[in-house]
Amino acid sequence: MTSVVEGVVKNVGERKTGIIGKGKRKGQKWDKRSVMIDSTWYGGFANKDTIDALNDVEEGFTVKMDVVEDGEYHNFKSFEIVSRSISKKEVSEDGSESNNYQFRQTYGFAAGRALTFVSLLFDTLEDPVKAGLLPKAEKKQVEAVELLVEKYTNLFADQAWNAWPEEKDEEDYGEEDSDDDEYE
Secondary structure, three states: OEEEEEEEEEEEOOOEEEEOOOOOOOOOEEEEEEEEEOOEEEEEEOOOOOHHHHHHOOOOOEEEEEEEEEOOEEEEEEEEEEEOOOOOOEEOOOOOEEOHHHHHHHHHHHHHHHHHHHHHHHHHOOOOOOOOOOOOOHHHHHHHHHHHHHHHHHHHHHHHHOOOOOOOOHHHHOOOOOOHHHHO
16 A cells, blocks of 8 residues: 655665665665654665655655555655755654754764864874874775764764753752952
8 A cells, every 4th residue: 555654854764785686687786765754764765766865865854755565664665855944943752852953063063173173183293194193004094084083073072062051950059158258
């Protein structure tokens, strides 16, 4: 049975690709994608009609699909993006607001900051290999730079998320000892 499903993408699954190993279509490539709407995963194979939308889809986009249910699986046969606007306040099933948008925004800023930091770091060093930041083998240097950027992105994102002051209890707003007398 085919039905039309339209909704906001909560998660984009990992892209899976491969080559058919046997049968009439042996040697042909396949490209499988999946998205979550509400709490249901929908999957399907990319084709010439769906590949552009599947390459562009992001969390928060509204999509429309023709879906065929096969037991526990929900397979889309068509896939289109209805709206590319991302809701700043996403609401989960229990009604609470999600920090997904804020996290992605913070992580994006942290990634930019990390790229700038690593770039400045390499610009100030005469030889990053001698300084121990890069391995001698050129083939592994790109991987090492990617790991540095990822390390500093995570560090800066953690710093940003932890920069918010903790909520204080009412008791914490009582009288505090002050050293203001010393400066009078």
